[in-house]
Amino acid sequence: MSEINKKELEHLAELARLELPEKQEKKFVEDLGKILDYFKELQEVNTDKIEPMIGGFELNSISREDVAGQTDDTGKGSDSFPDQKDGFLKVPPVF
Numbered sequence: 001m002s003e004i005n006k007k008e009l010e011h012l013a014e015l016a017r018l019e020l021p022e023k024q025e026k027k028f029v030e031d032l033g034k035i036l037d038y039f040k041e042l043q044e045v046n047t048d049k050i051e052p053m054i055g056g057f058e059l060n061s062i063s064r065e066d067v068a069g070q071t072d073d074t075g076k077g078s079d080s081f082p083d084q085k086d087g088f089l090k091v092p093p094v095f
Contacts, residue, residue: 004032 009029013020020028083090 004029004036 006025006029009020009025009032012032081089
């Protein structure tokens, strides 16, 4: 198991601004040790022939161009919002 002691645990708890009950400190030391051991195990995995994952920057924008003055939804005559007055949507009062 990875070496993590009570002093290091207290330091980590202080950095994270956590209050650890004394009776649970031993369990946290053991749990953190297991987590660190797992990371050591992952570092031993051979990844020589695996390409790094990349993402996001190769995608093209699927949004339409934002052009001033062009619109395809004026709200006039819309069946989804039938209440209108003088070209504005009519809504019930809020206050």
